[in-house]
Amino acid sequence: MHQLRPTDPSPEAIAPYGQLVLPMPNGVDFGPGDAELQLDQGKPRFWLMALEHREPRVERLGRHSRCSQCLASADAKPWWIVLAPPQPELTQPEPELVRLFRIPAGVILKLHPSSWHAGPYFPEAQALFFNLELADTNSSDFTELELPQPLPFSFNPE
Secondary structure (H helix, E strand, O other): OOOOOEEOOOHHHHOOOEEEEOOOOOOOOOOOOOOOOOOOOOOEEEEEEEEEOOOOEEEEEEEOOOOOEEEEEOOOOOEEEEEEOOOOOOOOOOHHHOEEEEEOOOOEEEEOOOOEEEEEEOOOOEEEEEEEEEOOHHHHOOEEEEEEEEEEOOOOOO
16 A cells, blocks of 8 residues: 655745645735636635644545635644645546655645645644635535555655
8 A cells, every 4th residue: 555755845846736825024025936826616614613633634625616725824833734636527536646744733734726625634623624615615615536456645754
């Protein structure tokens, strides 16, 4: 069974899937460090998502094709996410394009529309996440794809 290994979450490594939004000083004008949002196909929803622990094992990927999505730890802790790049058809992402990222505390992950994802994952029993998407994202803009085989990973890779 193939085990996912973490990929460095640099802006370049995240670029096929989304964008890292890093801290910047107050008063800086809008620029390339800001999230490039696509929220024009509905009412935006910014909410605090309460999640329970899930085993570090990916069995399916999901995507939202009508909007970008932003996720960040509200607990100021690192977290993990599995990503695959957007594809025009509902096809299985190539295994070599599926990546595991450890997102540091204090960083926002903005996903491109149609980026495949699984997570957030975290080792704690519960965690809170800021989530920016459309109001109906989970009911009318959610596609799920079951993987042919589960992809396990570790929160503490050696």
